[in-house]
Amino acid sequence: MTTPDNRRIVIFDTTLRDGEQSPGASMNLAEKMEVAHALVELGVDVIEAGFPIASPGDFEAVREIARQVRGSTVCGLARCREADIDRAWEAVQHAPQRRIHVFLATSAIHREHKLRMGKDEIIQRAVEGVRRAKGYCDDVEFSPEDAARTEIDFLCQVVEAAIDAGATTVNIPDTVGYAMPSEMHRVIATLCQRVPNIHRTILSVHCHNDLGMAVANSLAAVEAGAGQIECTINGIGERAGNCSLEEVVMALRTRNDFYRADTHIVTQRLLPTSRLVSGVTGIQVQRNKAIVGQNAFAHEAGIHQDGMLKERTTYEIMRPEDVGYAQTELVLGKHSGRAALADRVRTLGYHLSPEQLDAVFEEFKILADKKKEIYDGDISALVEQEIMAVGELWSLVSYYAATGTGREPDVELVLRRRGETFTAKMNTGDGPLDAIFLAIEQITQTHVTCKDFHVHSITMGKDAQAEVQVELEHEGRLFRGRGVSTDSVEASTKAFLNAVNRIAAMGNGKRRD
Ligand code: KIV
Numbered sequence: 001m002t003t004p005d006n007r008r009i010v011i012f013d014t015t016l017r018d019g020e021q022s023p024g025a026s027m028n029l030a031e032k033m034e035v036a037h038a039l040v041e042l043g044v045d046v047i048e049a050g051f052p053i054a055s056p057g058d059f060e061a062v063r064e065i066a067r068q069v070r071g072s073t074v075c076g077l078a079r080c081r082e083a084d085i086d087r088a089w090e091a092v093q094h095a096p097q098r099r100i101h102v103f104l105a106t107s108a109i110h111r112e113h114k115l116r117m118g119k120d121e122i123i124q125r126a127v128e129g130v131r132r133a134k135g136y137c138d139d140v141e142f143s144p145e146d147a148a149r150t151e152i153d154f155l156c157q158v159v160e161a162a163i164d165a166g167a168t169t170v171n172i173p174d175t176v177g178y179a180m181p182s183e184m185h186r187v188i189a190t191l192c193q194r195v196p197n198i199h200r201t202i203l204s205v206h207c208h209n210d211l212g213m214a215v216a217n218s219l220a221a222v223e224a225g226a227g228q229i230e231c232t233i234n235g236i237g238e239r240a241g242n243c244s245l246e247e248v249v250m251a252l253r254t255r256n257d258f259y260r261a262d263t264h265i266v267t268q269r270l271l272p273t274s275r276l277v278s279g280v281t282g283i284q285v286q287r288n289k290a291i292v293g294q295n296a297f298a299h300e301a302g303i304h305q306d307g308m309l310k311e312r313t314t315y316e317i318m319r320p321e322d323v324g325y326a327q328t329e330l331v332l333g334k335h336s337g338r339a340a341l342a343d344r345v346r347t348l349g350y351h352l353s354p355e356q357l358d359a360v361f362e363e364f365k366i367l368a369d370k371k372k373e374i375y376d377g378d379i380s381a382l383v384e385q386e387i388m389a390v391g392e393l394w395s396l397v398s399y400y401a402a403t404g405t406g407r408e409p410d411v412e413l414v415l416r417r418r419g420e421t422f423t424a425k426m427n428t429g430d431g432p433l434d435a436i437f438l439a440i441e442q443i444t445q446t447h448v449t450c451k452d453f454h455v456h457s458i459t460m461g462k463d464a465q466a467e468v469q470v471e472l473e474h475e476g477r478l479f480r481g482r483g484v485s486t487d488s489v490e491a492s493t494k495a496f497l498n499a500v501n502r503i504a505a506m507g508n509g510k511r512r513d
């Protein structure tokens with residue numbers, strides 16, 4: 001609630017732009033749409049949907065989000081260049097609430113080594129960029145990249161000029177995660193004091209986490225007067241990531257007595273959104289991560305458990321249900337119909353087309369034959385697998401694998417591509433999975449190095465589904481893949497194939513015959 005002494009902080013989510021820049025986190029269009037819908041339900045004010053000039057895929061994603069998403073402002077990123085700004089506008093124009101975000105580096109290191117520009121030229125470029133964006137839309141954000149390492153006098157000049165040119169939000173990035181909280185506080189406080197037109201803009205902050213300070217720096221900026229925080233779900237992003245949305249939002253909510261500021265985030269959607277982003281990017285959330293980690297509300301020590309039983313607030317500063325942990329998980333089974341599944345899918349926050357729901361229902365029936373009780377985690381896995389499979393070039397038809405101690409594996413793999421089947425037999429490899437992976441490489445003619453491989457069970461019990469995540473390197477880039485099945489070999493095969501499909505989608509899949 002916003003009262004005179006309870007400021008409303010704008011939440012600008014950049015999961016689909018800065019978050020997607022995490023190595024291996026690239027998402028396809030269907031995945032981005034699903035995340036965008038989830039962000040709206042979460043109540044974020046601004047969705048930075050991508051960097052439209054970066055690639056045709058980025059452009060298409062921003063344009064589709066702008067066309068379909070309602071309820072949040074849709075923003076496209078642009079450098080201070082005409083072509084970038086024009087392309088960003090082309091992508092966001094269909095959104096009822098749209099924003100163009102232009103950026104230009106201002107620190108001495110960037111001016112000298114990257115841009116080779118003097119201070120006057122930087123100011124002129126920034127002003128031209130903001131003016132061009134302003135010619136298209138009212139809502140324009142300007143970011144002096146690497147602001148945290150920019151000389152404060154020059155930063156004040158750039159910010160003043162950008163506001164005069166029409167910037168309605170001025171964002172202060174700590175691009176390399178270098179600042180300390182008290183420094184960030186000083187920068188924002190100085191801008192508030194010294195920039196004469198600062199009241200005409202919303203000051204924003206965008207912190208990277210290289211020294212683990214992103215959330216602390218963002219909060220320090222709010223304390224000093226910032227009115228917008230840029231952040232990502234699960235804190236994903238370049239290198240060590242960005243400010244984590246769930247942490248910063250819950251800090252403001254839980255310590256409202258201290259910050260006297262709050263957001264419009266529907267906190268009960270934090271956990272489902274975190275799980276969705278982790279699922280589609282393949283970036284797992286560490287167990288002890290604040291708010292959304294598996295252990296975030298687990299009390300192990302006897303003394304804590306005793307205190308909790310007597311009075312929860314002895315050891316609990318937030319209620320798990322307030323961030324989306326369900327009290328009970330609804331269980332579906334083989335007699336549950338399409339309507340019950342559809343209802344559960346909606347409650348879990350997914351938006352499936354009728355065709356996608358049909359496909360998930362088919363998989364649900366197959367699973368219900370193998371497994372007595374189907375939990376929310378199983379349903380999320382089926383839905384996310386369906387979303388990830390949209391537009392995939394290669395699909396698994398069947399596999400056969402026989403092996404034993406001291407024996408060569410014997411594998412036969414059948415894949416389908418546009419209705420045509422391809423078979424490979426393999427008698428080499430370090431076990432059956434290696435042989436299957438070699439067979440996939442042979443059929444798809446995609447050569448990769450497996451960098452990481454994880455198996456875990458989605459729910460409890462011997463009949464639980466296995467989820468496999470792989471990370472493959474191809475031509476110097478990382479691609480993640482995920483597969484789910486009650487059969488862990490099949491789950492591994494699907495995960496490897498999912499990553500190969502991502503490579504193919506990037507135009508690197510070699511088999512063109
Ligand atoms: O980290 C950064 O400086 C950015 C800008 C584009 C805002 O991501």
Ligand code: ZN
Pocket residue numbers: 018173175206208238
């Ligand atoms: Zn950034």
